Amino acid sequence: MAFASGYFKTTYKSDLAIVETFSLWICLIILTLGLIFFPFFASAFLMDLANQVFLALIGAIALMLLTGYAGQFSLGHAGLIAAGAFTTAILFKELNAPIWVTLPTSGLTGAILGITFGLPSLRLKGLYLALSTLALHFIVIYIGAEYETQRGFATGVVIDSPSIGPFLIEDPRLWYFSLLIIDILVVIFSINLVRSRTGRAWMAIRDRDVAAEALGIKVASYKLSAFVLTSALTSIAGCLFAYYRGFVSVEAFSLHMTIEYLAMIIIGGLGSILGAIFGTIFVVLLPYIIDALVDILHVPTRLTTYMFAIKYSAFGLIMIIFLVFEPSGLVGIWHRIRDYFILWPFKHKPLGER
Amino acid sequence: MMKKSLFGIVALASFMALFLTPAFAGDAYLVGFSVAVTGRGSGIYAPVKDAFDIYFKQVNARGGINGHPVKLIIKDNAAEPSKAAAHAKKFVTQDKVILFMNAALSSTYAPMVQVAKRYNVPLFFAGAVCPDAVYPPKADPNLYCSTAFGAKYDSRFAIPFIKNQAKGPLKLGLAAMNIPVSRGEIDFAEELAKGMGIEVAGKVAIPPPTPDYTPFATKLKSAGANWVYAWAPWGCEVKTFEALRKLGWKGKYLAYAHIQAEDDLARLKDDDFYVFGTNAFFADDTEMHKKIRAISVKEKTIYPYTQLTEGWIAAMVLEEILKKTPWPPTPEKVRTAMNQIKVDLEGLKGGPLVWTKGNHFRTVNYYRVYKWDSKKNGIVIVKDWSPLKVE
């Protein structure tokens, strides 16, 4: 695999290309083909894992934009997913609304919540803000629980599979391709965003808000735009989550879910879309990988209770290890491995390494 | 640098492990079990797993069932729906189990039920609240439940019991946890009580977990309740009771008897704390109880033996199902067996657990009420097995 080992651009426009070399194009095509043909080999379990990764990725990228790029901390992510899911559930149950109504409405709900709870961000910094988003979590969950109880959906609201025109999206493969397309769009959108004016303004605010403001960036409105975009995207993910799982229940949206999303962007590497992708894959699959190892190693059944508790702690431990020893996350490791092969046998950094 | 690259390689290798399906012995009854050993509410579900561990260790030591060992594939879903869903899919499509089970919060039901329906494999609820779909007359063909508590049935026993016990004017207080299942049941109980002409003095839904239960208890007490009925997770039930007592409340309290009830009756030693349920307490000291205690002590279970009854019953039911499933087993054969199951629970419940084609809950639910008796310095039966027909 050949990565660009230097800069050989002749026009500024060519420097804007996301994919830099011909061989990278080939790799990307192979990856895409792999993703396209994966469902035809994978079992239903692996399909479910893939779909889980795709679903989580939308939320993770949204959080990456807010936290990794705009530098705003949020503890309300599970609340926003719940908001999208409950908007969908309520519209479906009360009005029998189809997906082309619920999806945008969920996005809108998220955007409104984003404005409401992002407003304090204009006057607050860092930690104060995180806690106002914690309030968002509790309030959304409360409203959801009231809805469930008042309408008598004791074990959750059941939702039918969505249909777009004549297509009923029920088959895992259909879900896979729908989610894949959405994810590709979200990824491309975010990459474009962060390498253009908006993204630069966010990063400037994240790194030095005083300097950013002195350069003419409206800090308040950019913070708010990050909030609104993230909330809308996350709520849309919540809507898809509701349809994919076929049901919505408040118990599914715990603070632990928020923490999992935070873990995704930390482990992946803050400030990198690729990091969000790596992190999501890692965090979603980690429990199943440990399960698989337990199976392979034939851990006696009696000991599995302890294994499960260890698995739970391992999650925290891995987060700590990344934060303390590898703050650039999986994407940092990836860059190092890549550089190692680009430059082998030398040990210099490639020119202009970020 | 190489060290850090190594880190990546290890990660990659573990990732590959995901794609390897371990080979199971082809001669075992394969059963999947997704249970919340960690995470929210795991205090209720983890003991079920504990009981299954020791139960099937015994069964396999005896040479298995119909000459075949039972292989349980146990996974921890941490009470998260996504994990439960993935487990269900793995059980059904990769491990090719003939039956899979769930013991976790109710938010994990829907995704597992989906899998059961889609792949037509029976799903057995062992330790969690029974979903509506197992009730007669039209039970879902793939859903079964052996759990002691059944929403909408427990209150049908509890409210008349309180009415009969109460001497003088009855003012009923109701306590739920602010989760949909519990609140649904308490709302149902309120309707029931009003229908029977009982005055409902107060109703509280307590958010989980609450730093202080006293304010909620104050509300019940100031509403003038002299009986309180609680149907919620055990912690909520017992903490509300303790808070009421701390306030100097003198009334009587009826709570659903979860697995921790027996230990807590002995701890609280309160004569007016009644618990009702469908599982016998170890205070009965039947042969079966002695056996569970002995095995639990021998195998050093993680949870105390008093909390193992629920799991033990489910394990007995599972053993009976597999006994009736001729080799080679298929989900179809398992379903046939489950539709005509009758398990003699040897004193763990008031009578046998019977499933029919249209009833996957049980045909008769036997309730019993226990309380602490300070004169006898032990747990006594207030009301012996009372059958409630499930139709």
Added chain:
Amino acid sequence: MDKAIDLTLDGISLNISGLEILNFISMRAYKGELLALIGPNGAGKTSLLNCISGIYHATRGQIRFKDRELSGLKPHEIAQVGIARTFQHAELFRHMTVLDNLLVGRHIKMNAALLSNGFFWGKTIEEEVAHRELVEEIIDFLELEKYRKSNALGLPYGIQKIVGLGRALAMEPQVLLLDEPSAGMNRQEKEDLARFILRIRYEIGITMIWVEHDMQLVGDLADRIVVLNFGNKISEGKTDEVLNDPQVIEAYLGIKASAKG
């Protein structure tokens, strides 16, 4: 002094939690001049810059840019008026490349919005390329070619300061506030800086207010000097005059000018 006045400060006072930082300061900056602002540590030089760029709000007094009242405006509004600044500690965006740092400087001159940025439509691309060309000119001007794609975090301190200068230049300001640009630089870097400042002064013609400690640089480059001491303006005028002002010498050396003379 028949030149047009760019910036007028009129009786600026600043009070932060009871401390008198600036006391009734009035001064002017004329179009195209290089005005040095000097004074001992804690004299309030940086605070004065902060007041001009809107980071602090003066307790009393007025600031005018040409005919426009600046008092009460937010920093980003002042930037839009055409007043740029550098910072004492460069304050670069640490996790961005030099190129991106400079592009942030172009922020107010660009206008693509969030959605079009996300889709990277025609206009966004055109804009990105156009502004990239302008930024490249600044890179050439400040001789930063080899750092173009390096992360700001790892750059030598002197280079960071130059990038900070470039970032301010990228705004195409009419007034440039320089906050101790030479602090932390070695001799070679200072000479480069002096060259850049002179080129900005004579080739681009931006008005500059320059906070500086290095008296030699000030003496060589500045058109005029304003001297602050403990929040008071103690002197203002042509470079030679001010540097020979006994009050100034006293403030700097702490000895009576007469004793020296």
Added chain:
Amino acid sequence: MQIVVNVIVLAALYCLICCGYVLIYRASRVLNLAHGELMTIGGYFLFTVAIGLGNDPVQSFLLAFIFSLALGFIVYFFLMRFMAGESALASVLVTVALGILLRGLITLIWTSQYRHPLQHLGMENSSHQIVEGAVISTFGIAMVISTVLLYLVLFLCFKFTRWGLRMRAVGENPILASQRGISLHMYYALSWGIAAFSVGLAGMIQACDSGLDPDMFVIGLKAFPVVLVGGLDSLGGVIPAAFIVALAEILTIHYISPQASEVAPFVVLISMLLIRPWGLFGTKEELERV
């Protein structure tokens, strides 16, 4: 009357929990999101010690205090120390991760069943009538008294003792403090130690009063609104804030709806953020020197 007592007890609990948030924030500008877990572990320490010693409340509590204090130091020296100089975000995320780690360890060591340390201490949690129509339990009183004592001691220390003053100095200007020869690590560790101790104490009393299970950690999060209403960096602000939040919560239970009490503190918080974002007694974010 009972309502007043309830408010006082709940406010005392909040005070005890929030003391640690404020101490750690003041010292190192880090918000400790693993606070609820430290509280839960405090309860489990008491439980374990009580089983080991059996019917010896004084020694059990003392030993559990020491464990809690030590845990705070351990967390600082083996984890938070490495985060010095990192961004606040990274430090907060580390505490989030620490929370998960601790929760897993709690399940691993003590399982997730309900525990009752009181049983093993050989104590009773009887109730006492203080005025007509108002009752308080023994551990309710303990909660109030320990809160009063803790705050009294802390205030006196900060005002009059040398290291109290130094600790304040460290919080206000770490760079200056370290230039004057104050060992920052020592004082950061101390604030972690006191924080873990005070919240552990809250956990212990809570465990005695109403039992113990791993889900207790959420109480730590529920106490958040109090710190924000009071102002993140103001120890004195915690007390009135705790009363406001407790009052809002209890009035909601009584006069609006019990289940809504869950969101009442957060509604107070949001309205506070709109009126005075830096809290009742918090200092407005200082102007940054650039």
